[in-house]
Amino acid sequence: MRRDIPPLAEVRRITEKKRDAWWTVLLVDPVATPLVRLTAKYTRITPNQITWGAFLLGLVSAAFFAFGDWRWLIAGAFVYHLSFILDCMDGKVARLTGQGSVFGAWLDFVFDRIRVAVCGVALMAGQYDRTGETIYIWLAAAVVFLDTLRYINGLEIFKIRHTMRKQIKARVRAARRAENSAELAFMEDLLRNNPEADIEQDIRQAATATMTATPAGVAEVTDLAPVTAAETAQAQTQAHAQTHVQAEAEVEAGSEAEAGAEAQRKAPARVIDLHQEFRHRFPVYLRARSFFLRHRIRTHLVSGIEFQMGVFILGPLFDSVIKATIVSGALLLVFELAIIYKLLLSTRDFTRTIDSFEREEVATAA
Secondary structure, eight states, X not given: OOOOOOOHHHHHHHXXXXXXXXXXXXXXXXXXXXXXXXXXXXXXXXXXXXXXHHHHHHHHHHHHHHHOSHHHHHHXXXXXXXXXXXXXXHHHHHHHHXXXXXHHHHXXXXXXXXXXXXXXXXXXXXXXXXXXXXXXXXXXXXXXXXXXXHHHHHHHHHHHHHHHHHHHHHHHHHHHHHHOOOOEEEHHHHHHHXXXXXXXXXXXXXXXXXXXXXXXXXXXXXXOOOSSHHHHHHHHHOGGGHHHHHHHHHXXXXXXXXXHHHHHHSOOEEEEOTTHHHHHHOTHHHHHHHHHHHTTBOSXXXXXXXXXXXXXXXXXXXXOHHHHHHHHHHHHHHHHHHHHHHXXXXXXXHHHHHHHHHHHHHHHHO
């Protein structure tokens, strides 16, 4: 029995992430998304079943790697990529059909880690058996360690960022209850949701036309007429879209005069930028980030995904496992250190923001 599945363009909108690894965007999504549509439309395969399929294919690729011969390495690389395509499909099918579950997310994560560990050990064991070089033993340990480090680090950074945002939101909610203050938006969300905007131009315009002087890390925006929080975020990051948003507000209000009155009654939106110091130190990052986001590619160019592809696909294909593993591991560490450094600067912005709230509270009490 067929499901009522939308056209491919709509399936892409529903299933593909707003930003993803460049390997996924360029080499996986063009294949996986059409397969997701066909799978959801003509079969009753569940996301968890796809997860199991990806895991079993990963074990098959590990078996091929263990043989050590170059022809088996090519076969292992091919099967590993098929496994990764299935690994991307399970989440897409879940989003498209509404069959996602907490257990499915856990299963996917655990199977991914097991697959990487098994394939890493099998690949290096096969090469050790073929050459007798002890460096492959160390590389096997390095692959497992780096993959584990990447995901532990990513999880901890996510938790810290979530905690910082949660504390700031709590402060703003308390202020709103006490003073009916403005809505809150985070600069990181504004930039992510509007990658097509000229970020540098918008920031300059905001600095000269819409922001009043406030403590570091906090900006008071006074020249907007938001109807909802989403429209506020859009207006903040897309100066060229302000006219359109205001026009919609005028239609809903019934007249330009009523819309203007509504704008005056609205409190200014508060934008929290927890990456202010990082952007100040690396202004070119804004342009690069905007370019990549317009193509759905995240700026973390060598993450766990690219690391795996370098070790389990590029290395075996070119029969250069040692070089591919060392280069992929080094690049992964470089980008992980960059993320940690960015987090350090973000915590400084967080501290300044919290201090600014405390000063405001003291000033209000006085």
